[in-house]
Amino acid sequence: MFISLSRKLAVAGLLMAAVSNVWALTPAAGAPQLTLYIPGSQSNDPAFGFMINGLTPTNALCLDDPTPSGAGTTAHVYFYTASTADKATNDNYSAIYCNTDDTKIPGLTGGTGAHHTTRLWISRRRLGASYVGLDAVANGTLLTYLKDPTAAVCSAFNGSYSSSGATYQWNYSCTTATAGIAATAATSDVTPDVFRGTDNVTPGKPEIDATTLDNKYALGGHIIGTPVTLKLRNALQYAQIQNGSLPASCTVGNESAACVPSLSKEILVSLFSGQIPDWSTFRVKVGGVEKTLPEVVADGVTAGVAGLSNPLDTAVHICRRENGAGQQVALLASVMQSPCLGESSPNLAQPGGFADVQYATSLGAVEKCLGDYNDGTNGWFGTSNPAPFPNPPATGVPHGNQWAISIQTTERNAGNTAKYRFIKINGALPTGEQVYLGHYPLVGEYAISWKNNVNGNQDSALNALVAYSSLPSTIASRNGTLSNHSWGQAGYIALSANGHAPPATWDPANPVTPFTRSLSGTPDACAVPVVNPDFGSVELR
Amino acid sequence: MKTVKRQGYQWAAAICVVASINTAQAAINNGGLAIQALGSGSAGEMFLNVWDQAAATSYSIDLGTTVESFLAGKQASTSWNLDQRFVDWASLTSDPLTFNVAGNNSYVGVNDADFGVLMSRRTGSSAPGGIAMTTLATWGNKVMARANALNINQDAQNGDASNTDFPLNLSEVTTNNISSYFNNTWGASMNIAGWVGSAVVRNGETPDQTVNFFFVHSPGGAVAGGTPAVFDKLGGFLSLDVANAKLNWTSTAAPVPVPGAVWLFLSGMLAVLRVQKRSGFSSAV
Numbered sequence: 018m019f020i021s022l023s024r025k026l027a028v029a030g031l032l033m034a035a036v037s038n039v040w041a042l043t044p045a046a047g048a049p050q051l052t053l054y055i056p057g058s059q060s061n062d063p064a065f066g067f068m069i070n071g072l073t074p075t076n077a078l079c080l081d082d083p084t085p086s087g088a089g090t091t092a093h094v095y096f097y098t099a100s101t102a103d104k105a106t107n108d109n110y111s112a113i114y115c116n117t118d119d120t121k122i123p124g125l126t127g128g129t130g131a132h133h134t135t136r137l138w139i140s141r142r143r144l145g146a147s148y149v150g151l152d153a154v155a156n157g158t159l160l161t162y163l164k165d166p167t168a169a170v171c172s173a174f175n176g177s178y179s180s181s182g183a184t185y186q187w188n189y190s191c192t193t194a195t196a197g198i199a200a201t202a203a204t205s206d207v208t209p210d211v212f213r214g215t216d217n218v219t220p221g222k223p224e225i226d227a228t229t230l231d232n233k234y235a236l237g238g239h240i241i242g243t244p245v246t247l248k249l250r251n252a253l254q255y256a257q258i259q260n261g262s263l264p265a266s267c268t269v270g271n272e273s274a275a276c277v278p279s280l281s282k283e284i285l286v287s288l289f290s291g292q293i294p295d296w297s298t299f300r301v302k303v304g305g306v307e308k309t310l311p312e313v314v315a316d317g318v319t320a321g322v323a324g325l326s327n328p329l330d331t332a333v334h335i336c337r338r339e340n341g342a343g344q345q346v347a348l349l350a351s352v353m354q355s356p357c358l359g360e361s362s363p364n365l366a367q368p369g370g371f372a373d374v375q376y377a378t379s380l381g382a383v384e385k386c387l388g389d390y391n392d393g394t395n396g397w398f399g400t401s402n403p404a405p406f407p408n409p410p411a412t413g414v415p416h417g418n419q420w421a422i423s424i425q426t427t428e429r430n431a432g433n434t435a436k437y438r439f440i441k442i443n444g445a446l447p448t449g450e451q452v453y454l455g456h457y458p459l460v461g462e463y464a465i466s467w468k469n470n471v472n473g474n475q476d477s478a479l480n481a482l483v484a485y486s487s488l489p490s491t492i493a494s495r496n497g498t499l500s501n502h503s504w505g506q507a508g509y510i511a512l513s514a515n516g517h518a519p520p521a522t523w524d525p526a527n528p529v530t531p532f533t534r535s536l537s538g539t540p541d542a543c544a545v546p547v548v549n550p551d552f553g554s555v556e557l558r
Numbered sequence: 559m560k561t562v563k564r565q566g567y568q569w570a571a572a573i574c575v576v577a578s579i580n581t582a583q584a585a586i587n588n589g590g591l592a593i594q595a596l597g598s599g600s601a602g603e604m605f606l607n608v609w610d611q612a613a614a615t616s617y618s619i620d621l622g623t624t625v626e627s628f629l630a631g632k633q634a635s636t637s638w639n640l641d642q643r644f645v646d647w648a649s650l651t652s653d654p655l656t657f658n659v660a661g662n663n664s665y666v667g668v669n670d671a672d673f674g675v676l677m678s679r680r681t682g683s684s685a686p687g688g689i690a691m692t693t694l695a696t697w698g699n700k701v702m703a704r705a706n707a708l709n710i711n712q713d714a715q716n717g718d719a720s721n722t723d724f725p726l727n728l729s730e731v732t733t734n735n736i737s738s739y740f741n742n743t744w745g746a747s748m749n750i751a752g753w754v755g756s757a758v759v760r761n762g763e764t765p766d767q768t769v770n771f772f773f774v775h776s777p778g779g780a781v782a783g784g785t786p787a788v789f790d791k792l793g794g795f796l797s798l799d800v801a802n803a804k805l806n807w808t809s810t811a812a813p814v815p816v817p818g819a820v821w822l823f824l825s826g827m828l829a830v831l832r833v834q835k836r837s838g839f840s841s842a843v
Contacts, residue, residue: 214743215703220595221710224737292692294783340595356743360751363696364703369591369664370695371783376595407593 042091042116042136043173044166044189049114049138050128051474054162056142057150057204058343060239060426060463063495064486065139066092066113068186071177074494077485078122078137078478079115087175087188091116095163095171095189102174102190108379109144110194111187112163113137117478124477137478138165146378148212148341150203151225154466157199164195181384181429183499202467202479206343207350208235208540209466214356216349216365219341220405231469232479235462235540236486238510238530240500241344242427242439242447243285243459244383246334246391249296249420250438251324252314253278259303259313269317269324272433274504279441282458286353288333288422291366291374296420297331326418333372334421336386337365339406342378347461348424350542352442357543368407373419376406383423384435391436393417427507428500439502448505449496449528453519454558455546462512462540487515489529496528513549514540522556531555586620587724588705589662589698596706597665598724601626604661604676605705606638606805608798609740609756612652616740617644618708619729621805625663625676629773632792633811640803643729648800654761656746657798658769659805662701674775674787675701681768681795683754694774694787700749707738759798768795771807 055065063069066076066083073082081090092115096105118132119125128135140162142150152158163169169191178185203209210233211217212225227233245253251270257263257278267276280288287293299310308316309331317325338345345365349355355362366374377386377397385397386409399412410416427439427447439447445456452460465486467479485491489511500508510528513519514535520527531554532546548555589602601624608617621638648655661676668691675697679686689697708730732739748755757767771792777785793811798804 213737215699215707218737220706223710224742226735291695292783294692360745360747360749364699366695367590367699368594369597369667369698371668371692405595407595407597 042093042114044114044171047136048167049165050135051117051478052138052140052165053201053475053478054140054142054160054198055150055202055204055465056145056153056160056162056200058147058206058463059143059204060206060343060461061204061236061465061486062141064482064491065141066115067094067107067111069499070184071186074497075485075491077482077491078117078139079113080117080121080134081115083113083115083186083188085175085177085186087173093188094186095166095169095191096176096178096185096187097163097169097194098190098192102172103176105174105176105187105190106178106180107141107143107185107187108381110140110142110161110163110191112140112166112169112191114166115139122474122478122481124480125474127474135474140164146219146339146341147203147205147207147343147346148217148219148222148225150200151205151209151212151230151466152219152222153200154203154468155209155225155227155229156223159197159199161194161196162198163191163193164198168195169193180381182432182434201471201475202465205464205466206239206241207346207461208464208542209233210540211346211350211357211542212341214362216340216355217346219339222341229468230466233464233466233540234483234487235464235512235514235535236483237463237492237512238452238460239344239347239463240427240447240449240452240457240507240510241347241459241461242425242507243280243348243442244387244423244425244430244437244439246387246419246421247436247438248326248328248391248418249422250278250440252310252328252420253280253440255317255322255325256299256301256310256313259317260301269322272438272503274446277439277441277446277504279444281443282352285442286363288372289335289337289348289353289365290363291370291372292363294333294371295331296328296333328420329415329418332419334390334419335366335372335374336377336383336390336421336423337374338383338424339376339378339402343461343463344424344426347542348459351459351461354543375409376402377409377423378402378406380426380429383425384429384437387421387423387437388435389416390419390421391417427502431498431500431502431507433503439504439507446504447507449508449510449525450505450523452510452532453523453528453530454556455532455548460510462534462542464540487511487517489517489527493526493528496525513552518552519549519554521554585709585724585726585728586705587624588702588709589625589665590702591665591667594702596709597702599665600724601665602662602702602705603724604628604659605708606640606659607657607704607740607744608644609656609746610651611656611741613650614734614739615647615651615731617647617729617731618738618740619644620708620727621659622727625661625773626672628661628676629792632794632807633809635794635809636807638805640805641729643731645803647731648803654758655798655800656740656756656758658746658748658756659771659796660701660704660748660755662698662705663775664695664698664702668695668776668781669779671776671778671788674698674773676771676773677701677748677753678755678757678769678796679772680754680757681770686753686772686789688789689774689787690783691776691781691785691787692783694776697750697774704744704749707743710738757798760800766797768797770795
C-alpha cells in the first residue's frame with residue numbers, strides 16, 4: 018500500500034517536473050504577482066493574447082505568445098469547464114497566465130530582475146453583455162471569475178474549441194470559478210457614455226454613469242452588421258435585381274460585393290423599432306407594376322428562380338439582443354440615435370407589438386435564432402434565456418422559412434456557413450473601406466474603462482493595453498480570415514482620435530478612419546462622426 | 559359570454575376601487591405580457607410622478623389601482639392618500655412641483671380594446687394628434703419602462719421588497735443621479751415627443767394646473783400596424799393637493815343615481831342566481 022502510494026506520488030512528481038520543464042510557467046510556479054479581472058465584451062480579446070485558429074493575432078502584455086501545445090512558452094491559456102477537461106470553452110470564463118516585464122508594461126514595479134519580471138494573471142469573463150462589465154466597474158457589482166491558477170483548480174489539457182467558423186485553443190481546463198470578485202476594468206463594444214436608457218441597461222439594474230469612470234478609452238472601431246436570414250437575403254436580392262437596384266448580372270445567391278442587397282438606415286430604424294411589422298410593407302416596381310416584396314418573390318418562385326421560396330408568413334421576425342448587449346447598443350447609438358435624441362429617440366421593439374420580437378442573448382444565440390427562422394431547426398427554439406429575458410418560443414411553434422433580421426459582429430460567418438447573410442446599409446458594405454469613406458454607419462467604438470482605485474501596476478498594465486490595442490498595426494493584424502467575407506474585409510478599424518494619422522486614401526494595411534466621435538477629447542457614442550480636424554484630409558469617393 | 563364575464567369583473571373592480579382607493583402603495587405592475595422582460599401578464603397599475611426641478615429630486619408612488627379598474631370606475635370621483643414619504647419630501651421641496659400619472663395595459667394583446675396606455679395631459683393643452691397602432695405599442699413600452707425603472711429603485715429604498723411583488727405598493731424619492739429620477743428618460747413629456755403630459759402646482763401666484771386623463775387604446779378586433787389608435791379623453795381631471803397629500807380624480811361625468819344602480823345591480827344578480835338555480839348552475843361557455 019505504502020509502496021504503491023509512493024510510486025504514484027513519484028510518477029505524479031515526474032509528470033509535474035516534465036510539464037514544468039516544457040511549460041515554463043505553471044500554476045505551481047507561484048501565485049500571480051499582478052492580476053487583472055476584466056469582464057465585458059470580447060471585442061478586445063485578441064490583445065490579451067488569446068489564440069484564434071492556433072495563433073495569437075496580437076499580444077499586448079505577455080512576454081511570450083501562448084502555443085497550442087503549451088510548450089516553449091511562458092504564456093498559457095486557461096478555459097473554464099463545467100464538465101470534463103475536453104469540454105472547456107471561453108464562453109463564460111477564461112484567463113491567461115504569463116510572464117511580463119517593463120518592456121511590455123512601462124512603469125511596472127516589483128517583480129524580479131532588472132526588468133521587474135512579473136507573473137501576470139489576466140482573468141476574462143465574457144458571460145453577460147457589455148453592460149454587465151461596465152456595471153461591475155462603475156457600480157461595484159461583484160462577479161464570478163477564474164480567481165487564480167490555483168483557486169480555479171486547473172489541469173493541463175491542450176484543447177481546441179470551435180465556434181462560428183473559428184477555433185480557440187487552450188492549455189489548461191479549470192473547474193472552479195469564484196464569486197464575489199471586484200473587476201479591475203471592463204471592456205465594452207461601445208464607449209460607456211451611452212449605457213443609459215431603457216434599451217441599454219439590464220432590467221433591474223442602474224444606468225452607467227460614465228463620469229464615475231476615471232479612465233475610459235475607445236480602442237478601435239468595431240464594424241457591426243445587420244444580418245438577415247438567408248432566404249430573406251435571397252428575397253431582397255431578387256427584388257432589387259428586378260427593380261434595377263442591383264446589376265442585372267447578379268443572380269440570387271451571388272455572394273459578391275456588387276450583388277449584396279441594401280436597406281436604408283431609416284428602414285432599419287423602422288424595422289427595429291417595430292414600425293414596419295410586415296414585409297408586405299415593402300413595395301417593388303417591376304416592369305412598371307407595383308407589387309409587395311412577397312408578391313415579387315412569389316412571381317420568382319413561379320418562374321422557378323433557384324434560391325427563392327414563399328415565406329411561411331410575412332411578419333417581420335426580429336432576433337434582438339438583450340438590453341445592454343454592446344453590439345445592440347452600437348445599433349441604437351449609431352443608427353437609431355437612441356437614447357441620444359432623448360424623447361425623440363425610437364425604442365427597440367419588444368414582444369407584444371405587431372412584429373415577432375424575440376430575445377437572442379449571445380452572438381451564438383443570434384446565429385441559431387436566424388438559423389431556426391430560416392430552416393425550421395431547433396437550435397434556439399425551445400431553449401431558455403437568463404432572467405428576466407423571455408424565453409424563445411417552444412419547438413412546437415411553427416417556424417422555418419420566415420424572414421428575420423438581427424444584429425451581429427462582422428467577425429462571424431465569413432465562410433457563409435450559417436443561414437444568414439449581412440446586407441448593405443444605404444448601399445454601403447460593412448467593410449473597413451466603407452467605414453473609412455464615411456459611408457457605413459454601424460460602427461461601435463469598443464472601449465476599456467477603469468477607476469482610479471486600481472493599484473499602480475494594474476494601472477500601468479491597463480495603459481499599456483490601451484496603447485497597444487489601439488495601434489493601427491494591431492487592428493490590421495486582427496482583420497484576418499474571421500472577418501474576410503466574399504464581399505470584402507470587415508472587422509475593425511483604428512481611430513484617428515487616438516493620434517494615428519489616417520492614410521490619404523484607403524489602405525487596408527493602415528486601417529485608420531479619418532472620422533471621429535471624440536471632438537471634445539472624450540469618447541461620445543452619440544456624436545455623429547465628423548472628419549478629424551487634427552489630420553484634415555479625407556478621401557472623396 | 560366573455561363580454562358579460564368581463565363586465566362583471568369591471569363592476570366588481572369598480573366597487574373595490576371605491577372601497578380601497580386610499581390604500582395605494584406597490585411594486586408597480588407594468589401591464590406587459592408575461593413573455594416580456596419584467597412583464598406580469600396582468601393588468602397594469604397606475605403610478606404618480608412628482609418633480610421638484612429646482613432641488614432636482616422627485617417622488618413616485620404606485621397608486622395601487624389598475625388601469626382596468628380605474629376605467630371601470632371612472633365616473634366616480636376618487637382620491638388617493640399619499641404616504642408619509644410624500645409628506646416628508648414635500649415639506650422640503652421648492653416651488654413649483656410638476657406631476658403626471660400613467661399606467662400601461664398592453665398584456666391583453668393588440669386586438670383587445672383594453673390594449674393601451676392611460677396618460678395624463680395638461681388640462682387646456684391642444685388636442686393630441688393621431689397615432690398608428692405600431693406607435694401605440696411603443697408608447698406602452700415607454701410607460702412600461704418607466705414602471706420598471708421605478709420598481710428597481712423602489713426595491714433599493716424599501717428593504718426586502720421585490721420588484722415583481724405587485725401586491726406591495728411602494729413609493730420612492732430619487733435624486734438626479736438615479737435612473738428613476740423624474741427627468742431621466744421620462745420627464746414632463748413622459749418620454750413621448752410633443753406630449754404635454756404634466757401639470758404644475760404650487761407655482762406662486764399662478765393657479766394650480768390640473769391634468770386630463772387619456773386612455774389611448776386599440777379599437778379592438780383585427781387591427782393592423784397602421785390602424786389608428788383611439789384617443790378617449792375621460793370625463794374629469796386629476797389634481798395634486800400637496801398640502802393634504804392627496805391625488806384627486808374629479809369626475810365630470812353625469813352622476814349616476816347610486817341607489818338606482820345598486821337596486822338594478824342587485825335585481826340583476828338575483829335574476830342571474832335564479833336562472834342558475836333553475837339550470838342546476840350549469841353554464842354555457
